[in-house]
Amino acid sequence: MKTLRDIKVGGTAKVVKINGEGAIKRRIMDMGITKGVEIYVRKMAPLGDPMEITVRGYELAFRKADAEMIIVE
Amino acid sequence: MGIRIALAGNPNCGKTTLFNALTGSNQFVGNWPGVTVEYKEGTYIHDKDVKIVDLPGIYSLSPYTLEEVVARNYLVDEKPEAIINVVDGTNIERNLYLTTQVVELGIPVVIAINMMDVVEKKGDIIYTDALSKEIGVPVIEISALKNTGMEKVVAAAVEVAKEAKPQNPKHNFGGAVEHALAHIEELCLHNLEDENLQRWYSIKLFERDEKIQEKLGLLAETVHHIEKDITSCEQEMDDDSESIITNERYNYITSIIDKCVYKAHRGISVSDKIDHIVTHRIFALPIFALVMFIVYYVTVTTIGTACTDWVNEGLFGDGWNWFGNPDKFQPGIPVLIEQALDAMNCNDMVKALVLDGIVAGVGAVLGFVPQIFVLFAFLAFLEACGYMSRVAFIMDRIFRKIGLSGKSFIPMLVSTGCGVPGIMASRTIENDRDRKMTIMTTTFIPCSAKLPFIAMIAGAIFGGAAWVAPAAYFLGICAVIISGLILKKSRLFVGDVSPFVMELPPYHWPPIGNVLRSMWERGWSFIKKAGTIIFLSTIVVWFLTFFGPTPDGFRMLEDSEIGMSLLAKIGGLISWIFIPLGFGHWEAAVATLTGLVAKENIVGTLAIIYGVSGDTYQNIANAFSPAAGFAFMAFNLLCAPCFAAMGAIKREMNNAKWFWIAVGYQCGFAWLVALIIYQLGELLNGAAFGIGSLCGLAAIGVLAYFVGRKSHNKK
Numbered sequence: 001m002k003t004l005r006d007i008k009v010g011g012t013a014k015v016v017k018i019n020g021e022g023a024i025k026r027r028i029m030d031m032g033i034t035k036g037v038e039i040y041v042r043k044m045a046p047l048g049d050p051m052e053i054t055v056r057g058y059e060l061a062f063r064k065a066d067a068e069m070i071i072v073e
Numbered sequence: 074m075g076i077r078i079a080l081a082g083n084p085n086c087g088k089t090t091l092f093n094a095l096t097g098s099n100q101f102v103g104n105w106p107g108v109t110v111e112y113k114e115g116t117y118i119h120d121k122d123v124k125i126v127d128l129p130g131i132y133s134l135s136p137y138t139l140e141e142v143v144a145r146n147y148l149v150d151e152k153p154e155a156i157i158n159v160v161d162g163t164n165i166e167r168n169l170y171l172t173t174q175v176v177e178l179g180i181p182v183v184i185a186i187n188m189m190d191v192v193e194k195k196g197d198i199i200y201t202d203a204l205s206k207e208i209g210v211p212v213i214e215i216s217a218l219k220n221t222g223m224e225k226v227v228a229a230a231v232e233v234a235k236e237a238k239p240q241n242p243k244h245n246f247g248g249a250v251e252h253a254l255a256h257i258e259e260l261c262l263h264n265l266e267d268e269n270l271q272r273w274y275s276i277k278l279f280e281r282d283e284k285i286q287e288k289l290g291l292l293a294e295t296v297h298h299i300e301k302d303i304t305s306c307e308q309e310m311d312d313d314s315e316s317i318i319t320n321e322r323y324n325y326i327t328s329i330i331d332k333c334v335y336k337a338h339r340g341i342s343v344s345d346k347i348d349h350i351v352t353h354r355i356f357a358l359p360i361f362a363l364v365m366f367i368v369y370y371v372t373v374t375t376i377g378t379a380c381t382d383w384v385n386e387g388l389f390g391d392g393w394n395w396f397g398n399p400d401k402f403q404p405g406i407p408v409l410i411e412q413a414l415d416a417m418n419c420n421d422m423v424k425a426l427v428l429d430g431i432v433a434g435v436g437a438v439l440g441f442v443p444q445i446f447v448l449f450a451f452l453a454f455l456e457a458c459g460y461m462s463r464v465a466f467i468m469d470r471i472f473r474k475i476g477l478s479g480k481s482f483i484p485m486l487v488s489t490g491c492g493v494p495g496i497m498a499s500r501t502i503e504n505d506r507d508r509k510m511t512i513m514t515t516t517f518i519p520c521s522a523k524l525p526f527i528a529m530i531a532g533a534i535f536g537g538a539a540w541v542a543p544a545a546y547f548l549g550i551c552a553v554i555i556s557g558l559i560l561k562k563s564r565l566f567v568g569d570v571s572p573f574v575m576e577l578p579p580y581h582w583p584p585i586g587n588v589l590r591s592m593w594e595r596g597w598s599f600i601k602k603a604g605t606i607i608f609l610s611t612i613v614v615w616f617l618t619f620f621g622p623t624p625d626g627f628r629m630l631e632d633s634e635i636g637m638s639l640l641a642k643i644g645g646l647i648s649w650i651f652i653p654l655g656f657g658h659w660e661a662a663v664a665t666l667t668g669l670v671a672k673e674n675i676v677g678t679l680a681i682i683y684g685v686s687g688d689t690y691q692n693i694a695n696a697f698s699p700a701a702g703f704a705f706m707a708f709n710l711l712c713a714p715c716f717a718a719m720g721a722i723k724r725e726m727n728n729a730k731w732f733w734i735a736v737g738y739q740c741g742f743a744w745l746v747a748l749i750i751y752q753l754g755e756l757l758n759g760a761a762f763g764i765g766s767l768c769g770l771a772a773i774g775v776l777a778y779f780v781g782r783k784s785h786n787k788k
Binding site for chain 1: 132133135137138164165166167170313315316319320323324336348352353354355357358462465466467469470471473572573574575576577578579
């Protein structure tokens with residue numbers, strides 16, 4: 001299964017499912033990462049983590065560990 | 074009757090600018106009861122019957138963050154007459170997500186689409202009439218920055234407030250969900266006091282919001298009953314109920330965005346170009362270092378310190394020369410007061426109380442003010458222009474390993490100058506848990522006031538060895554790391570796990586008025602809240618230091634008679650605490666106590682105590698073994714900081730329990746570290762292995778256990 005973490009910088013992916021539960025999942029979804037949305041991976045932080053993505057027209061920083069919760073295709 | 078209008082909106086949507094434009098200087102700033110979330114209210118400049126309440130910036134009305142809970146409790150319990158929902162027009166999709174929740178509360182809503190100037194510049198079009206029809210509330214275009222549409226939006230809010238027509242959301246959640254919601258309403262919400270809240274409560278119950286279940290006081294039987302409705306819906310939609318609702322909201326937004334918003338083709342914006350350089354793989358760290366250097370250099374070493382020195386030595390000292398002109402000498406406040414008191418023939422005791430107690434106390438508070446103001450101006454600028462989020466983005470990887478946030482870097486850096494602004498800089502950390510941990514650990518970093526003390530120990534006990542000062546910094550950094558590892562696993566911070574999902578707002582040049590206002594509010598709150606505690610404790614310690622029983626009765630003492638002071642008596646009473654650390658005598662205890670007023674006082678106190686006869690340094694070296702001296706230094710570097718910093722901790726924690734937890738933790742940790750240093754130091758120095766050494770090893774064991782134990786956070 002491919003997760004957001006596997007997407008290389010410059011790549012785009014469509015969200016299939018968000019794993020996890022409770023506060024973490026809710027927070028991710030509140031920020032607009034829901035089923036079917038397109039995510040563009042803009043860059044990695046200078047130290048390699050977190051990553052910066054574009055979703056719903058704005059920029060979001062995301063830790064790689066949390067990115068593993070997002071299943072994409 | 075007055076009208077209360079609540080401003081609700083996402084972080085970075087320009088809410089603060091709007092609030093400032095609407096209320097001018099008629100503002101009240103405080104905290105929501107019991108929490109560190111800022112509360113702001115003000116009167117509308119054109120109508121004093123209209124009160125405007127600025128809610129914290131939030132993305133959602135979930136039960137998971139403090140800000141969101143504060144905001145929704147206010148809306149549900151206080152029921153303002155209207156809500157102005159501020160929506161960032163340049164980021165409309167995500168901003169409308171909060172809108173879908175706000176319109177469910179039954180309170181009349183007006184949407185203010187902010188940053189319309191930027192939207193137009195980009196060539197985007199927002200069809201506000203269509204949007205208004207879709208959502209069912211008035212939609213007004215504004216630009217808080219350019220001050221357009223302000224009066225129109227308040228007028229619209231006042232109008233809907235007067236109509237008092239309950240707001241009904243136009244969106245629905247699709248068959249299966251609506252079916253479950255209807256069931257829930259029927260089962261437990263048909264006799265609500267406020268019918269308008271029925272929709273809101275039913276959705277929250279569907280989401281299994283525990284805070285709402287508790288609030289409504291549902292019977293276990295009822296909860297069980299609705300649980301069946303929820304699970305059957307979940308099975309049908311193959312997701313959990315909370316996610317179903319979130320998904321449905323965004324689907325709804327996508328559907329109306331297509332109808333109401335035209336997006337011009339995006340090129341690369343200026344903000345993108347800036348970001349490309351500022352968070353560049355190679356340039357990011359040098360740029361970061363440069364920015365931090367500027368902040369540090371200006372705040373701590375130049376302007377801030379120059380002003381602080383002027384306040385301490387000029388205004389609250391002997392005096393200063395206007396513009397450096399020796400002919401225009403202006404005596405300081407203490408000198409003027411002394412002259413006035415002399416003129417009134419005051420007795421010496423009153424004079425000493427006023428000058429050494431009260432004036433010195435006020436001076437101790439005000440001395441930090443210039444530095445704090447300079448720092449807050451910087452922080453406000455960095456926050457408002459968008460760089461602060463990038464600081465977190467760049468530093469996150471390092472700091473999260475020890476349970477802190479990337480934004481903890483700034484408090485730590487500033488603390489090398491002074492812990493007071495350092496602690497206050499922790500305000501920029503939104504996450505409550507990260508902020509508290511930063512406050513608790515940031516004063517472990519040696520501040521500039523601790524340097525003379527470090528130099529004294531190095532000079533007196535270690536023959537001026539060059540390794541002592543770096544060792545003190547190393548100790549401070551280790552203390553931060555070890556404490557981070559201990560605290561992040563402790564019960565205190567359980568259940569607060571939140572993912573690092575942070576918006577990186579576009580860069581923009583902040584309105585200078587906002588920066589200055591933020592600087593003033595934060596600086597003033599330091600003077601008010603922290604000032605009292607600093608002032609009082611300075612006077613108390615002054616009294617204890619200069620009064621005591623002598624052979625000729627209880628009286629005021631000379632400097633050299635500190636051995637007879639009440640403080641020395643207290644030192645004698647508590648010195649047993651320090652016996653295992655190798656400095657269990659009243660002199661060390663007294664120095665530690667005066668260090669609470671200001672850490673540099675330790676030097677003065679030791680100089681008085683050990684300087685009565687013979688060489689001060691030699692006397693200190695005779696009183697402390699090398700291990701004891703280093704342990705003494707370690708304890709004073711790590712234990713509770715000075716009163717000013719404790720005042721700042723109290724202010725920032727805004728909670729007595731957390732204040733005592735912080736100070737208690739610092740003292741306990743310092744004691745353990747000093748114990749280890751002394752006992753093992755003696756052992757290395759050739760002392761026989763005894764009970765003390767065993768205790769030292771045991772202390773290492775205790776720390777290692779707390780660092781290495783399983784986290785309470787993991788389920």
